[in-house]
Amino acid sequence: MAVKKVALACTVCGSRNYTISENNQRTERLExxxxxxxCGKHTLHKETR
Known part of the structure; x- marks a missing residue:
């Protein structure tokens, strides 16, 4: 069975820069x-599904 991946999207520009494995135990989206x-700087990235 393959591991499901979700992306982390930048809240400023919207680009999806990072991928992480999906965790079903996490109830809220990761930030x-x-x-x-x-953007060239550290920004808040949110989990997308």
């Missing part, structure tokens, strides 16, 4: 500050 190569 992390990551570096966005399109």
């Amino acid at each position: 992390v500050k990551k570096f966005c190569k399109h």
Whole structure:
């Protein structure tokens, strides 16, 4: 069985820069500050499904 992946999207520009494995135990969407190569700075990234 393959591992399902979800993307982390930048809240500023909307680009999907990172992928993580899906976790069914997480009830809320993940929000992390990551570096966005399109914005050139650290921004908030939210989990997309």
